[in-house]
Amino acid sequence: MKALLLAGGLGTRLRPLTERLPKPMAPVVNRPWLEHLILHLKSQGISEFVIAVKHNADIIRKHFEDGCKFGVRIEYSQEPELLGTAGAIKHAEQLLTDRFIVVNADIINHVELLPLLEFHQTNGALVTIGLTEVEDPSHYGVVQQTMSGRIIRFVEKPPRHAAPSNRINAGIYVMEKEALKWIPAGREVSIERETFPTLIRKGFPVYGWLVRGYWLDMGTLDRYLALHRDVLDGKCALQPSYPAQKEGIWTGEDIDISDDVTLVPPVVIGNGVKVGRGCVVGPYTVLGDKVTVEPGSSCSHSVVLPGARLEGNRTISNAIVGPDFSVEVQSPVYEAKKKVVHR
Numbered sequence: 046m047k048a049l050l051l052a053g054g055l056g057t058r059l060r061p062l063t064e065r066l067p068k069p070m071a072p073v074v075n076r077p078w079l080e081h082l083i084l085h086l087k088s089q090g091i092s093e094f095v096i097a098v099k100h101n102a103d104i105i106r107k108h109f110e111d112g113c114k115f116g117v118r119i120e121y122s123q124e125p126e127l128l129g130t131a132g133a134i135k136h137a138e139q140l141l142t143d144r145f146i147v148v149n150a151d152i153i154n155h156v157e158l159l160p161l162l163e164f165h166q167t168n169g170a171l172v173t174i175g176l177t178e179v180e181d182p183s184h185y186g187v188v189q190q191t192m193s194g195r196i197i198r199f200v201e202k203p204p205r206h207a208a209p210s211n212r213i214n215a216g217i218y219v220m221e222k223e224a225l226k227w228i229p230a231g232r233e234v235s236i237e238r239e240t241f242p243t244l245i246r247k248g249f250p251v252y253g254w255l256v257r258g259y260w261l262d263m264g265t266l267d268r269y270l271a272l273h274r275d276v277l278d279g280k281c282a283l284q285p286s287y288p289a290q291k292e293g294i295w296t297g298e299d300i301d302i303s304d305d306v307t308l309v310p311p312v313v314i315g316n317g318v319k320v321g322r323g324c325v326v327g328p329y330t331v332l333g334d335k336v337t338v339e340p341g342s343s344c345s346h347s348v349v350l351p352g353a354r355l356e357g358n359r360t361i362s363n364a365i366v367g368p369d370f371s372v373e374v375q376s377p378v379y380e381a382k383k384k385v386v387h388r
């Protein structure tokens with residue numbers, strides 16, 4: 046069985062991070078999220094992937110190539126223009142198996158595939174949608190289910206008062222290839238706004254299964270920052286890929302940190318990082334590979350992307366910093382507002 050990863054979107058809510066990077070390639074504790082996702086699905090028994098790409102596709106292709114170096118096989122389905130979430134699946138039809146898995150590649154969840162597949166099989170479902178529960182479902186696809194888990198209504202991003210429940214589409218589906226008959230070819234089609242409602246209206250067996258554990262859509266700046274906080278708090282099954290030097294301090298190789306620097310855990314320091322005299326780094330801070338922090342600066346509750354340079358004598362807090370931008374987010378909570386964008 047193959048997994049199709051939807052990774053072609055523009056990632057507008059994660060700009061400026063996604064101006065040069067496809068959203069799923071945004072690093073999560075210094076490793077592209079898509080890599081974490083593929084390795085997790087591999088651990089669940091999936092060895093063949095199709096990645097549906099469009100925006101900045103070359104970066105994904107160059108990183109993964111044919112998947113060999115990650116111990117999996119990867120093919121690409123390149124859309125001529127953005128075809129929407131169902132259009133992208135239809136476009137990949139020739140590459141898919143009779144039963145396949147679809148994952149929105151910006152979703153952080155360590156889904157357990159076996160119980161999901163068993164549930165799908167037992168119910169003879171055409172589609173099984175992984176679900177999760179959130180407090181405010183208005184940013185997501187919301188479902189109404191029967192006691193047996195069958196979905197009788199799917200409504201995408203309803204106003205909060207009109208949401209039929211707080212169970213939402215977690216962005217993970219098991220699908221039978223027959224379902225693709227109901228997706229028109231050659232035009233933009235949204236699985237959430239068009240395909241799921243059509244299948245449900247026609248009486249096809251569409252089921253919903255609650256995924257376990259940590260779940261987050263990392264597609265906004267504030268959620269991206271909140272995700273790092275959660276990872277460093279150990280709320281999510283993701284670990285920095287470096288050894289922990291001390292409790293809550295992870296450091297990569299070839300680092301150059303002045304003796305008088307204060308590292309406040311939790312903090313992750315990538316490979317080749319330089320931190321100058323008198324700096325304070327942390328808590329809740331991730332410095333990407335080859336980041337430079339010039340003397341006298343402090344940086345907390347922030348993610349600094351590979352290659353970025355923090356000028357000396359500055360205080361950075363609740364920020365995402367790239368080589369050519371710095372975005373301050375009011376506070377690392379989900380609904381925080383973007384405050385300043387320096388370009």
Ligand code: GDD
Pocket residue numbers: 051052053054055056068069097098099124127128129130133149150151152184185186187201213214215216237262264
């Ligand atoms: N190839 C391709 N082509 N990929 C696409 C396209 C497209 O036209 N449009 C979106 N994608 C990819 C995005 O890159 C992303 O990884 C995934 O599909 C979902 O798109 P988002 O733009 O992130 O959607 P969303 O977060 O607003 O809503 C979706 O995810 C929610 C869960 O986080 C919906 O599926 C909701 O129903 C769901 O609750």
Ligand code: MG
Pocket residue numbers: 149151262263264
């Ligand atoms: Mg999303």
